[in-house]
Amino acid sequence: MSPHVLMASYLEPELVQRLRAGVPRAEIHYAPELLPVPGFRSDHRGTPRELDAGQLGTWHSLLGRAEVMFDFDWWQPECWRKNSPNLKWVQGTSAGIGARAAALGFTDDAVALTTAAGVHARALAEFVVAGLLHFVRDVPGLQRGMADRDWKTGASATLRGRKALIVGAGSIGREVARTLDFFGVDCIGTTRTPRDLGRPFGACVEFGPAALGAADIVVLACPLTHETRGLLGAEQLAAMKPGSLLVNIARGEVVDQRALIAFLEAGHLSGAVLDVAHPEPLPAGNPLWSAPNVLLSPHTAANVWTENERLVELFVDNLNRYIDGQPLRNPYDSARGY
Template structure:
């Protein structure tokens, strides 16, 4: 083995779901291997020190090498949520940093949230059905202007959603895990949510899935919504109690626009498909043309920091 090959083989190994040459600008001091969830591993997982989790692959696929990664130091997701990784953290050595993709999905997810709000309020699904049936279906629809929009989960994605709501002349109310003040106004704590729901015309869920938010939009939450309210979920399907949501939807009292569902993918024959007042998109908040430039920028920055021994961004937890 020549000196250069030996140096490369002894360099910290990084598994990437995007070929290193497509990212560009990565440190030469690291050994890059491409793996996007294929059956065969590109090398022995025991040598991996920095693992970038394949995007939009099943959790059981992306977790498959984790228990064998004895030298692992960093797990980097390309999603804002890390709930698909956290169940496997006990398999990892101590000191592994789990980092999320804050900064990658804000634009795409916020765009979709606004799209779902406008499409639902202005009756776009019915227009599409009318076009398919060659029927002209005029009606009077609610506008977003003058409405109160409650954003539940006011992190970077929630703030990006407010950015896009600002020109629409609506009032925005913000809720996060803990209360705080921002230049735009107060962020209410999650404990205040029950009192805030009744005034909301639109409720947008953009919260991470945690023990505190699992089933958050349950029967009590939904019963507090005013008649005609619209629930939009761009968070995780399990933030909403599907059974409770179906019960409310069947009355026609509220409507929903869901980019995520529980279960997911939503199977054929599930009652959510045909529940009244529901618009469903197939978990497409993140995968747009905006994804790759931002994902590559994040990986370039994180790997430069890792190679230099500098603190990483977006650290969610350490094992």
Template sequence: MSQYTVFITSPLEAEYVDSIRSVSPGLEVLFESDLLPSPRYVADHKGGPLERTEEQERRWRSCLERADILWDFPPLGADGRSPMLGAPKVKWVQTTSTGVGPLVKLHGLQNSDIIVTTARGVHAGPLAEFVMLGLLAHFRGLRHLEAEQKQHRWTRYCGDEIAGKHLVIVGAGDLARGTAVLAQAFGMRVEAIARHPDKSRDHLHVFDAIFPVERLHERLGQADAVVIAVPHTPDTDTMIDRSALGAMKPGGVFVNIARGSVVDESALIDNLRSGYIGFAALDVAAKEPLPPDSPLWDMPNVLISPHSASTVQAENARITEIFCHNLREYLAGRPDRMKNILNKSLLY
């Protein structure tokens, strides 16, 4: 009899399944690829459409019933019910994302004893690169250069730079850390807005200053660029509202690598239309996929990423490394030494 059974509930490459199996000879790892949707790209954790036969559905339910540990939350049913109701033995879920607080609520687990660990740390680097892509595209005039090149026009001009610019990051966690490291390398002044500015942080040194949320509007007014990097919780829902956007310095850059629900999208669109916000780089939207009739698609001062800025070739390798570390600690009876344990009361 195996001591623990792991069920992999989202697409994963075979080499990483083998890495998980190698953690312990007493570990049973259930990986039934025909029960999972086909990945559409590398590190696709949702996959394409899937319809299971009755026999496959029986096997799926059997795996859930047997599992002690899950790699990823199983998708919610078409009726919105959580499949976790059919997984009575599960004591721990390793997720493939960082901002999973709302998903924990959807599964009704915020008051449960189930451990939830996240992929925190995996996405900070790629998302920070997307931030810099947006900042460089605006300040270095990428679209101007593209338009000139299309016209075969060689006309010298004077551009701008990001060195010396003032960056305010709303959030002071891992995504903020990754962004601050790159921004400082480019010579920017970096401030963070935090719920608890006096909290001890290993990466405190990457910020020039940290301010409380109460000073959000004041600091936005000093920023040449603003990056949203907070988790979506009841406290952060539409925290970047019309008044917050209106507090920004005219012509500034706005980047959202958090969640679309953190921002009043209608107000953002209005400010982009008027030019009050000079440029926006958006990896997320209030409704995803972004509706085809959204004006954001056709705005010349908007860069849209389909919630893919964090997805890179090495993503699953890095998540697997976290999971295998956590497995070793869990199997050794040291759950307190596991990485990235979600605080279910705070939802991050």
């Protein structure tokens, strides 16, 4: 029997056609007129529509039939047990679904969850390199020179020969290391349990003062769990090499933000490249906005025009695996939080 698959966030019509063609054994339910309006391409939150009683009734009916969902319900996500009694699997649209899954009550693995791990890796790696080059090649200095109309020659540093510590050597961390390796950066990584990481990593090391002090660049690419919340506090920031750079593409809560600002103001770090903050959205009065040597992205580094194509590729593969009774890619473990 064909599983009922409910698309709970917007996809371009041509991608839905590609999904249907790739998984003809599934019954795909896609009602874009009921879904939140995306603010940009690959927006999987969007602005909820004002639906009338009939439209909400239709959505409620679709939820009730769904065995598989692409993304979490936008309407009453916390009521999934009541609204979706036949639900067996949710394919997430982001790599880090732990906090949301826990908040919605997906804590006993009664419903299988899979993440979008790997889908955003290339885009995030590009952001890491862009942010690092911003500081290493002194883009702010070039901007000041242009503003002052000052043709002043000189030299800048380079990424080549630097050492990077990648905290979280998963699919995203590995892509970051692969990209930095191309620029001549030597990378070491950390994992929850020590293991041989292979190339492009030179070694798998324990996260701590020694690893932090040896790195010119620290990239946070770990999931947010009870173990990683507050992972980089004042003690760890103090252990970082003077003049080093910090990149956070994990979650804002992984870093003690007040301590980070203090170390930036003191000049201990030469820059911070942040795709995340805490809280989000960051209030206008938050001191992070005015902290020195910060390049801040509003958690959009992974949002690229081709994201949905990659998501559909993953979902097609996983949906065929589901129908065939094969293991799904990127399974979420509620005990580990990722």
